Amino acid sequence: MEISLSVSRSTPKRHFEEFTIPLQKGMTVLDALIYAKENLDHSIAMRYSCRMAVCGSCGMKVNGRPMLACYTQISELKSNRIKVEPLDNCAIIRDLVTDFAEFFSHHKSVHPYLIRNDVKEQDNPVKEFLQKPEEVEKYLQYSYCIKCGLCYSACPTVAADKEFPGPQALAQAYRYIADSRDEGIQKRIDVIDTAHGIARCHFAGTCSSVCPKGIDPAQGIQLLRRYTLSLKR
């Protein structure tokens, strides 16, 4: 059995190229792309690394939906025609490779690390930062983020407003604010509580529906909103 793989190419101008791939049991979209690159056209550009949904490198649109190519089996797409395109809301470097500079700059802007008032103690801790299981539960799912950019690509607000941090950055802001060990809430709220910040989320929920790790960034944003509205500290 064969499938038709339609790959978005960026040179000389954006177009699609069709490849016929022999289907194997358990074949993923990434496997099909690697087959095409190894046997049919060496010039296909794509980014991948771990092949097991850990590194978040192979995010792309598969049949119009942002997905991890390594995590998507062809059998689950229920079609013999597969169309792969680069992620939306990111500049295209070449073919399926997109520029994540903007995405990572938003991520960095929310200070995605523990902030303690006592810097000396943080650098040279004398004891562990203890947490109860229920305190860990508050942010645990958000710490599973692999920064694949699928939620950023699916977000309709990011599509309209490039200054909007996006669901990934906002969910990470929540992840650290909700962490009982963190004391940097004000620093993060200063970044996200702006005219192009958290208030611009329209709760479309696409971020949560495309997350390959089952994280719910939309929920994180709503929980974070309680902090910005001073309803919760």
Added chain:
Amino acid sequence: MFFLGDYLRESRIMLLHYFSGVGILVSGAIHLVLVFFVGSYEENLSFDGGIFSVIAVYRNFAFAFTLELLLIFVAFHAFNGLRVILIELYQGKKWEMSVNWVLTAIAAFLVIYGTRTVLLARLI
């Protein structure tokens, strides 16, 4: 609210936005109930002297006060909603400031003009 710019956090503006939304619902409902009880629809709609009947309704303090509240809530809610749409459409400090100032000016003008109408109707 818009002229405070960077000094007023977006979350505060949005809190006022939600509050004004509820305010529209409450003051709008009170307004409709008062119109029903204070004035008579038949009188208000009558060609002959209907205008005086409407003006007479404004003399009722509760009615005028609710109408003033409704005016403020609607002006804030509508123009803040428009501001949100416009700053999402295009980005840039200059554009944002222009949107804030122009919309604040229009909203302020509408509130002042509406307040004047309410006050004048009470004085007639």
